[in-house]
Every structure is written in C-alpha cells, then in structure tokens.
Amino acid sequence: MIQTIKLNLDDVEHLATISKALSSETRVELLRLLRHKDLNVNEIAELLDIPASSSAAHVKVLEEAGMIKTSLQPGIRGSMKLCRIVLDHIYMEMNTTKNLEQDEEIIKMPIGSFIDYSITPTCGMASVKGPIGTEDDPRCFYLPERMEAQLIWLGKGYIEYRFPTNGVTGKKIQSLSLSMELCSEDHEYNMDYPSDITLWVNGLEVGTWTSQSDYGGRRGELNPDWWPDKNTQYGNLKTWSIVEHGCFLDDEKTANTGLSEFDLSEKDYISVRIGIKEDAEHQGGMNLFGESFGDYPQNIVMKIIFK
Secondary structure, three states: OOEEEEEEOOOHHHHHHHHHHHOOHHHHHHHHHHOOOOEEHHHHHHHHOOOHHHHHHHHHHHHHOOOEEEEEEEOOOOEEEEEEEOEEEEEEEOOOOOOOOOOEEEEEEOOOOOOEEEEEEEEEEEOOOOEEOOOOOHHHHHOHHHHHOOEEEEEEEEEEEEEEOOOOOOOOEEEEEEEEEEEOOOOOOEOOOOEEEEEEEOOEEEEEEEEOOEOOOOOOOOOOOOOOOOOOOOOEEEEEEEEOOEEEEOOEEEEOOOHHHHOOOOOOEEEEEEEOOOOOOOOOOEEEEOOOOOOOOOOEEEEEEEO
C-alpha cells in the first residue's frame, strides 16, 4: 500500500533524513524510474549508468528515508535486491507547535523494556530477526531477549513500563502525552475484531480506545520480510494526553482527572500501563508495535511539556 508522509518543522530527524534522500539528482532520477516499475540494483545501475556499488548505496539512503522498500529475489549468482517505491506523497507544513520559551522532555521507550506484565494467550513477541521465545507461553516474557521486541501481542492482561523522572525534578509540568501504535489481537489478522485498550498512568485511568480491527490484508510498511502475511500487520497511532483540566485521547476528552492528581513528580519513575480491563466490553486483546514493525517508525513516546 502506498503511504503518505506528513511533516512539519517539529519533525527534525525525519526532515533531515528526507532532505538527505532528495539532495541527490541521481536518487531523484532513481525514484522516477521506480514510479514505472520495480527494479533490482543491477538494473538501476545500468539505467543510470553508474556502478552497482553506487546503485546499492543510493538504494540504502532511499530505504532509510522510507521512500522505497527492498526484498530479495533469486539471481544468477545468489540473490538480488528488488526495489519498489512505497511513497505517494510528502506533505510539508511550515508550522511548529513548539514555543521557543517552552521547555520539554521527550522519552522514547523501546516496547521490550517493560518491567511488569500479566498476560493470557494468545501472546508472543517478535524482533526484526524472528520470534522471541515460544508463542502463547507467557513465561517467555521474562526472557532477556524481550529487550529486542519490536512487536508484542496479548489476548488479555497488560504490560507496564516505568519512565524516569530525573528530568522533571524542580519543574512544573504543563502537560504529559503518550503515543504508540496499537491494534486488537486475534490469532491471525481480523478486520472485524474490536478491543477496548486502556492506558493507566501512576495507577489512574487516562482513557480507553476501542480498536476496531486486528489489522491486516496488506503488509505493514516496516515489517521485516520474514513476518507472515497472514499475521497482524499494522495498527493505529494513538495519543493520550493529560492536562490540568482532564485527560484526552487524540482530541476527545476521556476523563476529568487533572494533571495534579497523577503525582508525576512524587516517585523516581512514572508508571505507564497499557492493556485490557477485566470488565472491558470488547476483550479483543492488543498488539503493540515498535519502531521496526507496523506503519510508524517509533516506540512508545512520552512527551512532557513544562510551564
């Protein structure tokens, strides 16, 4: 599925990657070629009249920018990278949400860095290299390899993380937000499988999002080649926010609990729990995506804005 990249002046790292990819006339011409058909590295080298090594280097830059995707195909001598374009639009908005006088803290938490869990199958973890442990065995969530997880799924229960508060000391918090890519969890993908997924911060409920699907039918843009097509492929990027006058999921208010009630500066950490309540109406499990699975190249992101 062709994707759209939307950027603004706050997306500094992504802007730099995109700018680097488009700064070469050769790479722009390479993209023009791929708009007509998929090509392997040698075919690109021949059409652009450049060495195969240079062709491979340009392909790598475009792949890192998320503009193309490669897969291995059999060749006369070993295998060859086949390149296809996966980008239809890039939108650049010349705006920013940052105030120059506003201080902020951003913490990016790998999804495998959980400190507690209660999980009922179906369940499992996957890294970019392959499965982690045995599928549907909750004991595997104690494995050291869990730190490499890029996809976690569970039928019931929760996962808990602890975010450090060392950057919060002595400051007054104006807002806290948490964003992550999520969807429901069936044995395989199921486009009609709702699940009520709830977020808690320091033990207080922030809000519940009802995912409508265990999404599939097309590959997640970031999924490694080994991941089967029949499995869950991608999710939705959701953002929970806590401000003085309540809690929000995206732009919709979910609770009247104000920021001061969460005691964010009282401990050495901020507890973040994501999962399915025992009395949830739709108990359809959860998939949690890391930066190398699904459609969005990010882990769990906490953003704290200070007064």
